[in-house]
Amino acid sequence: xxxxESVNQQRLWQRHADMAKLGGTPKGGVNRQALSPEDAxxxxxxxxxxxxxxxxxxxxxxxxxxxxxxxxxxxxxxVVSGSxxxxxxxxxxxxxxxxxxxxxxxLEALEDAGVATKRPVMAVAWTNEEGSRFQPGAMGSAVFAxxxxxxxxLQQKDWKGVLLKDALAETLQTAPAxxxxxxGFALDSYxxxxxxxxxxxxxxxxxxxxxxxxxxxxxxxxxxDGEEAHAGTTPRAARKDAYAAxxxxxxxxxxxxxxxxxxxxxxxxRVEVAPGSPNTVPGKVVFxxxxxxxxxxxxxxxxxxLEAIVAAKAAPCPAGIERVTNVAPTDFDPKVIxxxxxxxxxxxxxxxxxxxxAGHDAMHIARLCPTGMIFVPCERGISHNEIxxxxxxxxxxxxxxxxxxxxxxxxx
Amino acid sequence: xxxxESVNQQRLWQRHADMAKLGGTPKGGVNRQALSPEDAxxxxxxxxxxxxxxxxxxxxxxxxxxxxxxxxxxxxxxVVSGSxxxxxxxxxxxxxxxxxxxxxxxLEALEDAGVATKRPVMAVAWTNEEGSRFQPGAMGSAVFAxxxxxxxxLQQKDWKGVLLKDALAETLQTAPAxxxxxxGFALDSYxxxxxxxxxxxxxxxxxxxxxxxxxxxxxxxxxxDGEEAHAGTTPRAARKDAYAAxxxxxxxxxxxxxxxxxxxxxxxxRVEVAPGSPNTVPGKVVFxxxxxxxxxxxxxxxxxxLEAIVAAKAAPCPAGIERVTNVAPTDFDPKVIxxxxxxxxxxxxxxxxxxxxAGHDAMHIARLCPTGMIFVPCERGISHNEIxxxxxxxxxxxxxxxxxxxxxxxxx
Numbered sequence: 107x108x109x110x111e112s113v114n115q116q117r118l119w120q121r122h123a124d125m126a127k128l129g130g131t132p133k134g135g136v137n138r139q140a141l142s143p144e145d146a147x148x149x150x151x152x153x154x155x156x157x158x159x160x161x162x163x164x165x166x167x168x169x170x171x172x173x174x175x176x177x178x179x180x181x182x183x184x185v186v187s188g189s190x191x192x193x194x195x196x197x198x199x200x201x202x203x204x205x206x207x208x209x210x211x212x213l214e215a216l217e218d219a220g221v222a223t224k225r226p227v228m229a230v231a232w233t234n235e236e237g238s239r240f241q242p243g244a245m246g247s248a249v250f251a252x253x254x255x256x257x258x259x260l261q262q263k264d265w266k267g268v269l270l271k272d273a274l275a276e277t278l279q280t281a282p283a284x285x286x287x288x289x290g291f292a293l294d295s296y297x298x299x300x301x302x303x304x305x306x307x308x309x310x311x312x313x314x315x316x317x318x319x320x321x322x323x324x325x326x327x328x329x330x331d332g333e334e335a336h337a338g339t340t341p342r343a344a345r346k347d348a349y350a351a352x353x354x355x356x357x358x359x360x361x362x363x364x365x366x367x368x369x370x371x372x373x374x375x376r377v378e379v380a381p382g383s384p385n386t387v388p389g390k391v392v393f394x395x396x397x398x399x400x401x402x403x404x405x406x407x408x409x410x411x412l413e414a415i416v417a418a419k420a421a422p423c424p425a426g427i428e429r430v431t432n433v434a435p436t437d438f439d440p441k442v443i444x445x446x447x448x449x450x451x452x453x454x455x456x457x458x459x460x461x462x463x464a465g466h467d468a469m470h471i472a473r474l475c476p477t478g479m480i481f482v483p484c485e486r487g488i489s490h491n492e493i494x495x496x497x498x499x500x501x502x503x504x505x506x507x508x509x510x511x512x513x514x515x516x517x518x
Numbered sequence: 519x520x521x522x523e524s525v526n527q528q529r530l531w532q533r534h535a536d537m538a539k540l541g542g543t544p545k546g547g548v549n550r551q552a553l554s555p556e557d558a559x560x561x562x563x564x565x566x567x568x569x570x571x572x573x574x575x576x577x578x579x580x581x582x583x584x585x586x587x588x589x590x591x592x593x594x595x596x597v598v599s600g601s602x603x604x605x606x607x608x609x610x611x612x613x614x615x616x617x618x619x620x621x622x623x624x625l626e627a628l629e630d631a632g633v634a635t636k637r638p639v640m641a642v643a644w645t646n647e648e649g650s651r652f653q654p655g656a657m658g659s660a661v662f663a664x665x666x667x668x669x670x671x672l673q674q675k676d677w678k679g680v681l682l683k684d685a686l687a688e689t690l691q692t693a694p695a696x697x698x699x700x701x702g703f704a705l706d707s708y709x710x711x712x713x714x715x716x717x718x719x720x721x722x723x724x725x726x727x728x729x730x731x732x733x734x735x736x737x738x739x740x741x742x743d744g745e746e747a748h749a750g751t752t753p754r755a756a757r758k759d760a761y762a763a764x765x766x767x768x769x770x771x772x773x774x775x776x777x778x779x780x781x782x783x784x785x786x787x788r789v790e791v792a793p794g795s796p797n798t799v800p801g802k803v804v805f806x807x808x809x810x811x812x813x814x815x816x817x818x819x820x821x822x823x824l825e826a827i828v829a830a831k832a833a834p835c836p837a838g839i840e841r842v843t844n845v846a847p848t849d850f851d852p853k854v855i856x857x858x859x860x861x862x863x864x865x866x867x868x869x870x871x872x873x874x875x876a877g878h879d880a881m882h883i884a885r886l887c888p889t890g891m892i893f894v895p896c897e898r899g900i901s902h903n904e905i906x907x908x909x910x911x912x913x914x915x916x917x918x919x920x921x922x923x924x925x926x927x928x929x930x
Contacts, residue, residue, distance in 0.1 A: 303748055303751045304750075304751030304752055304756075305752065305756045306753065309756065321750065325796060335899070336715055336876060336899070336902065337787060338875035338876045339715045339716030339874075339875030339876050339899065339901075340716055340717065340875070340899060341717070341780045341781075341783075342776065342783075342784075343780050344717045349786050349787075349789065350772055353765055353768040353769050353786075354769065356761075356765040360762055360765060364754065368753045368754050368755050371749060371752070371753075372754075373749035373759070373797070373798075374762075374765075374800075375796040375797060375798050375800060376791065376796050377761065377789060377791040377800075379788065379789040382787070382789075383787050384785075384787040384788050384806040385787060385808050386785075386787050387785055387787065388786070388787060388789075394796040396749040398749070462750075463748065463750035463752070464748060465750070489751075490748065
């Protein structure tokens, strides 16, 4: 039996059900925020399963939890797979957890199949990917990759004022694991499985998303200054209506960001209109833009367009657009991408290349080693929601691709 | 000397300054809300001035305060002029108060000129026009006209829970005046002077606005239901973006309400976008529309257009538009309008016909008798604001027109 053939769909599904009890909500979702007692319980659960199989476990200084299946070359850097076990406050059962359990299932499948690998293969649960309790998100992988400083992160506080440092210590006391000092070590390669969190696979009836990149994202704030005036007495010609200007700007932006292949993501998510009185002409409007695309040059060109629209459409209101964040796209490694595509193909699984719309831990690890991702469908694309759902078949299919890819990487 | 020649600009201006001390704010405006101690002080001030001139004063059951200069025909119904003395919490010195002081100046000017009239001429300060402490506004004139029931109004409460009935009793105790039982009596005619509260007279360099009507106003709430979705992962084709739909609707509405003569007033004043997260596609938008025009048929036609736009532009989001208020236009009496225009002309004052954008007490009194209004400019059209301003010259000019009109009405 191959590794893929040894993937146990029932076992994988049951483990999702077991983990969903830890922080489980009445609506069937989970509330398992980073470094909470529920997070500690999930760590203990994962370590208990690892112990049964005789896999080594250890943590690093930011609490990333590793499970290691040894390879034949004791000097070789490991092939690593995983994701995160923390959730949004009203999160689902699959976001992150699937990547951890798929990686663990891959280790077990290799074990069950009696497949030896040259390099060690490791599963990882990165600390605090969601960033809902402690900011910023994708923290564990970012610290691992040297993108954030450990000491800065340890000083972060949650909204109750609890230091991350203290929450981490408590978590590691509740879920003790052998600690490796510091953070970061050499990786051979990294592959992360994840639910898509979008509707494309489902809509196009594909089982596997071959993730080519994590798209870049930029955020902007548009501010329009008008002049408050009486809605009944002020003629249009005498108005500086900030919301009329905002509407002209937004309409032009929606039009300018309508691309033929529906790849650019353009969202106006937050809109504040002041003073907000039905019979007063708005004196001020502030709105946010979230724009994403896999290619930086496309984002750059559209940024120029957005700036031109604000300049052209705001009159008679002074207006400005300010970029507040700029996360460059992450291109995954062509060899890993090719491997994912080939293995999905070989397993007879309908697949498509696609960028990831959301950020993932793989974004940071891609700076360290050849990296890729595998997506599986989730129901109606709904995620960050207690009704998040996926099928046992799709989860197992993604894991079969994963184990094949990991084996290939570990033996190349 | 004629009545107009007897208008005393300095006296009129000084009285505005005196009244501005009652509830005066550090920024030079007034906070003299209905039936407050400041309102009572203004009543006492007006009555003191009336007493000096030997004019009769009395109140009715809703606290409207009348000052009466007798006519020769003791059976004749009075010609009445006035406005209100209550202000917004951060109001100006002229809104309402000008109409009361102009009417009182008219009485004094007739007295000073020794002009006898057949009918009595009365100044009135209507109770609670602003509606900022007790709802609804224009209360005193509406009760006088039988539009609201006295007993209902007496039971209204302010935000602290104080009954209007009790606030009224306290006011009349502080500012006692002979009371006429009940509310409402026969009027011959009514003319109200007011600052424009809009920029048209100033922009067109006119001194007198010959008010032909109070425009009708309708309010609507537009509700658009979308579907919350991840801003990074959800393609445009899979979105039900409530704010994109709202923008299409608003843009089409702004365009459809752009009339050639800039008479229609269309305002989107309050906009709520939920959940209001920068990286979530909006799931719901609610916005208000305030639409006004002097002609009811124009409002009716535009209402149909707004409905059609919501139906046409909302897809794929379900959306609806609901009318929440509908105040019909008030057309003033052609003879009173003609008289205002003729007297302004005769006095050599640059004037223009115009509808009133805002509601006024004259709206209710127009149901009872021939009614008209006279506007004078206010600086930059700013009102309901502590920086509200007007010139002594314009205030006196409006009063000169007023006294001529009142004399003509009282002697016809």
